[in-house]
Amino acid sequence: MPANPPSKVLLLWLLSAMAAPLPAGQAQAQLPAQVLSAPSSQTSRALESDARTAALPLPAATTPLTLEEVLAASRFHAPQVLEALARVRGAESRVLTAEGAFDTLFNAALDTRPTGFYDGAQAGVRVMQPLATNGGNAYAGYDLSRGTFPSYGANDYTARYGRITAGTLFSLLRDRDIDDRRFNRAIATSDVVLADNDRLMVAIGVQARAIAAWNSWVIAGQRAGVFKDLLQLALDRQGGFKRQVTEGLRPAILLTENEQNILRRQTLVVQAEQALEQAAVGLSLFWRDADGNPQLPGADRLPSRLPQPLPIAEDVIAALENRPDLRLVDVRIAQARTRLLLDRNSFLPRLDLRAEVNQYVGDAGVGGRPYTGTESKLGLTLSVPLQQRVARGRLGQTRADLDGIQQRRRLIEDQIRAEIMGLSIAARQARRLLGIAIDEQDRALAMARAERRRFQEGASDFFLVNIREEAAADAQARRLDAAFRQIVAHADLAAATADVKALGLTSN
Known part of the structure; x- marks a missing residue:
């Protein structure tokens, strides 16, 4: 029997076969609702047109949409990934905020006494740099004064051309190893690691779903092809039945039975095409253009064969440390230990060392000789908290x-x-089930081919042929389901082991 008889001959066979009146109840049970009121010839044309349209093979995939394209698009343009990247940028900005505690500070001051017994005026500038490795700071400045000052302001006197000051403050006990500034910087830096691992978790989840969506679309296309082939068998057979009925070799009721098969198989095709369109919509959430807009793949971009599942690492347990959620907890532990250091720092007494050098510039001013030459200062400050309830509670x-x-x-x-x-x-059992499904499909197809030969030779009946063909189609569909389960199992395992290469998250 030819696989694709000429369309005009097939159309004439179907029109003549379906023009025969059917019982009212049987007609309404078999025909679509939109053609129930149509005349017999129009009904035949509608059925033939719908069936032929549904049976058309999928367009040749000249440019198949590959999994690599989808993974690349979802990797760079999925909104979930872009949101996670925004959180990483926010964490990096918080590091910059924490670093601001170590910014160099500039200060300028001017004091005058327009009225009163003293007429002193003073101007000065200071530059202070907090120390990044100690709780203290270093500073330098320049002061210039004129006039007289009260005794409590004797330090305001300078030489004729001013005074240059340089000094530093070191923390010897509390705040020596850690203080609030360095703690905040450490926490902000580790928050970047947290955000980046969270981004990786999101990306892994997106890629795993993208793999499932792409394979679901491909499997839906393969399933639609199976049911279209099944429908085509019934359409091809209708012409032969018409000729045999005309020659008196077959009963006329056989045409009606085959029309029933055409309608039933057409329903399967429509359902499969609906599933294919829905799978394409689901895939568009991951296959996006450069602007991040979803793209709806057409049936012409379907690959011609089933994809291979992702490779599985030989030692999957060894990949445990690659899990970003485990790294997240490790970072949280490190943050808690850093806070523990800060809490223990609160128990220490404060012992600060201050060193300062003043260089008076020029001859003596109003303050006299004490405010000339070079002056150096050393000092210690001790502060001991007597109660530590706050520190103990925090610790x-x-x-x-x-x-x-x-x-x-x-x-x-x-x-x-x-x-x-x-x-x-x-994954291991999915491979076994797929092997069983392939064997079942091969035997079902062989049984269907053998039954068709027996029917052509008159050794079988039409009912059994239909049973064999539909059983073969069901076996093919189950084989596709088994293949999809294996693909998803491998993708889930790649996501569970954080296999970034298999998930398309590396540049290589």
Whole structure:
């Protein structure tokens, strides 16, 4: 039997076969609602037109949409990924904010006494630089004064051309190793790591869903092809039945039975095409253009064959440390330990060392000889808190938080191990099920071909041929389902092991 008989001959066969009146109840049970009121000839044309349209093969995929294209688009343009990248930029900006605590400070002051017993006036500038490795700071300045000052303002006197000052303050105990400024900087820096690992988690999830969406679209296209081939068999057979009925070799009711098969298989094709269109809509959420707008792939871009599942690492448990959610907990633990250092710092007494050098410039001014030459100062400041309730409370809270985070890490690690082991089992069993489904499909197709030959030779009946053909189509659909389950299982395992290369998250 030819695979594709001429369309005009087939159309004439269908029109003549379906022009025969059907019982009213049977006609209404088989025909679509939109053609129930049409005359017999119009009904035949509508059925033939819909069936032929549904049976048309998919356009040749001249430029198949590859998985690599979809993964590249979702990697750079998915809104979830862009949102996570925005959070990374926000965390980096917070680092800059924390670094602002170490900015160089400039200060200028001018004091005058327009009225009163003293007529002193003073102007000065200061530059202070906080120390990044100590709780103190370094400073330098220049002062110039004129007139007289009260005794409590004797330090305001300078030489004729002013006074140059340089000094520093060192923390010897409290704030020596850590203080609020360095703590905030460390937390802000680790927040960048948190945001970046969160971005990676989002990207892995997006890529895994993109793989599932693309494969779902490809599988839907393959499924539509299976049911179109099944429909085409019924359409091709209708012409032969018409000729045999005319020659008296077959009963006329056979045409009606085959028309029923055409309608039933046409329904399967429409449902498959609907699923294909829905899968294309789902894929458009990941396949985006350069502006981030969803693109709807057409059926002409369907690949001609099923894709291969992603490769699986030989030792999946060894990839445990690649999990970004585990890294997130590790960063939280590091942050808690940094806070623990800050809390312990609060128990230390404050002991600060100050060193300062003043160089008076020029001859003595109003203040006299004491304000000439070079002057140096050294000083120690000690401060001991007698009660530490605030520090003890914070320390206890931080220790409790640290213990809780460590237990959370243990739980997450156990869950990840169980997840990876479960997905490994699912991937292995999916391969076995796919092998069984392929064997079932091959045997079902062989049975359908053999039954068609027997029917052509008169050794079988039409009902059994239809049963064999539809069983073969069901076996093909189950094989596609098994292939999809294997693909998804491999993609889920790649996501669980954070295989960024397999998920298209690397440049290579």
